[in-house]
Amino acid sequence: MMIGKEDDPDRFITVDMDDYQRLKDIEDRISDAVLCLDSTLDTLKTFLEMHGAYFAAQNTPDSEKYEHIRNASTVDTVRFVLQEKQREVAFARKKACRGLRTACSVR
Secondary structure: OEEOOOOOHHHOEEOOHHHHHHHHHHHHHHHHHHHHHHHHHHHHHHHHHHHHHHHHHHOOOOOHHHHHHHOHHHHHHHHHHHHHHHHHHHHHHHHHHHHHHHHHHHO
């Protein structure tokens, strides 16, 4: 198989079956990574929801014994860290998808 631009025939390269198979393997690995990143994003979302529910439960009238847990800086720190990790994973997913598109277009 030849890859290149039609307007520049000197820049064509030949891709044999081994190269084609390597590109397919790269695509498969990137696809697996994207699935893992999606799962990680779902997990982080669940942690944020659980954290919010736990914090809401601690603010009920009968929760005076948990007063030490209500430290706002601790709660904000947990939420901040989880949201930061969500952004990092989403960015990694975006890069992986870009790599997948590149691998697909080359193949």
